[in-house]
Amino acid sequence: MWEIIILLILSAVAFFITDELIPNLTDLFVKAGLFGIDLCKTSKKKIPEAIGVISGCVFLITSFLFIPVVFGNGLMDTQHFPHNEFAEVLAGLLSICCMLLLGFADDVLDLRWRYKLLLPTVASLPLLVVYYVNFNSTTFVVPIPLRQWLGVSINIGVLYYVYMGMLAVFCTNAINILAGVNGLEVGQSVVIALSIILFDIIELKGDQFKAHTFSLHIMIPYLATTLALLKHNWYPSKVFVGDTFCYVSGMTFAVVAILSHFSKTVLLFFLPQIINFLYSVPQLFHIIPCPRHRLPKYSEETDLLHASRTIIVKKEMTALTKLILRVLTMLHLIDKIEDEESITINNMTLINLFLIKLGPIPEVQLTKKLMMFQGFCTGVAFIIRYPLASYFYDS
Structure with a gap:
């Protein structure tokens, strides 16, 4: 419980830092040529783009600072250190960090759509490797009406990894294509994040306590920084979030879906x-x-x-x-x-x-x-x- 309290404090600080950084750094983006014109307004004012990189950086830094809180006790007892759980956290944050970098590159270089499909696939590789090492479970339970033909469960082998890779691609691009009006990309991400957090809280009493605790450790600081971004992206928008935000958000949802083992539920929220x-x-x-x-x-x-x-x-x-x-x-x-x-x-x-x-x-x-x-x-x-x-x- 004390870990969550510390995480809430860190996330609150992250909210205020993000809220303060965005207006202070917008001029740098405009001077660098990262700006756009709001086509749904009469004003032709230059609006800074790719501001999602600010909230993404603060989110990652907050998550990095929280690592010693979770694993600090294990450092004193190396024989019982939870290496598998530590690897999951690092792999998840590495994938998110990759999408932050690749998303910002997309905003700067305006990459073609075929690269938008390739980038999440590459960034999801750390997730898939850790999943293979820690779990390697490629079996899914067959719905009751189909069991007389297919049995109770089916092992689909490598196709399960293909599915998880496609999940990462879908999550990152699905937010990106449902966009175009002020606050929509960030707003829908806030609702999805709240949905996942509520689901985690409901499931904490179950046998997947550790998995949902891991999900909360990722989603709470993400929600805090995203709410700060929404404040500036809401109508009339003072900033545009860019593909950077969509990629970071999609990969964050994919990370908790894959490593916390509730990918089908996350898809329901989509x-x-x-x-x-x-x-x-x-x-x-x-x-x-x-x-x-x-x-x-x-x-x-x-x-x-x-x-x-x-x-x-x-x-x-x-x-x-x-x-x-x-x-x-x-x-x-x-x-x-x-x-x-x-x-x-x-x-x-x-x-x-x-x-x-x-x-x-x-x-x-x-x-x-x-x-x-x-x-x-x-x-x-x-x-x-x-x-x-x-x-x-x-x-």
């Missing part, structure tokens, strides 16, 4: 991001034309956001494109305008879907509604994880 990814697939794979930016369209006259759109030339449509458009139209998931030569639809993101369903709304209201949806999905996740899980698993 329901809005999963929905956004599935909805975006036709454009991400260029089955439907995908512009470089799919941000909402801002109206200076009304100060409201409208769904942005893309144009599909009928002569260039494939059979698959026609099928997807037909299905989406039947499900009322797109706003379609058709003429003789082309079809105009909204860009396929969850943000634009909210705008076509709710109508043009102010940016801050859009962010709040998306955050409410994230919170609602957390409630759904807990229902799936507890009451409904008993129908599919023994406990």
Whole structure:
């Protein structure tokens, strides 16, 4: 218990340090050319980008300072030192540190999408190596309805490591593609972090006490620094967080999911991001034309956001494109305008879907509604994880 109290104190200090550093360092980012223009505002003021590197650095430093608190007693008794647990902490922080470096490189160099998929894979290698050395458990429990055909459990071997590597890639990029309005990247990460912390607290009484304690040791300082960043990134945003923040956040969630052994539960907390990814697939794979930016369209006259759109030339449509458009139209998931030569639809993101369903709304209201949806999905996740899980698993 005393460890958590010290961690809370360190995290509180980290919050205030991050809150103080961000406004004091923003001019350095602008002078270095790391700035952007908010396309959803009338103002053309330069707004510093990649500020997520500040909160990420403070988060890592706080985690480093906490290591002696957790393992200090073990240093006095080297024969009983928990080497496996120590290796897990170091591997987790190393992966997060790698993503901080690679994310900042992406913000500076504006890397292509294929590298955005490769970077999390490379950064997750320390996690996978430690998992292999400490656990190497590649067996998953089969749901009760399927056990008559598949048995109680299945060992999928190396495919389990492929799954964990893909989890790291998904977590880092899922936050990145559900973005575009002030406070959204940081806001959704705060809700996910709170969800994981609540889940850890619920599970502390179970037999996985150490795993969930490890998760809390990572998530509490992350939440503190992220809340400080949200204060400056909320509407009207004074800073942009950049890909650095999205990468650090995604890898942090992947670290606790993999090393604390609740990856499926973490994916449940990513329901809005999963929905956004599935909805975006036709454009991400260029089955439907995908512009470089799919941000909402801002109206200076009304100060409201409208769904942005893309144009599909009928002569260039494939059979698959026609099928997807037909299905989406039947499900009322797109706003379609058709003429003789082309079809105009909204860009396929969850943000634009909210705008076509709710109508043009102010940016801050859009962010709040998306955050409410994230919170609602957390409630759904807990229902799936507890009451409904008993129908599919023994406990």
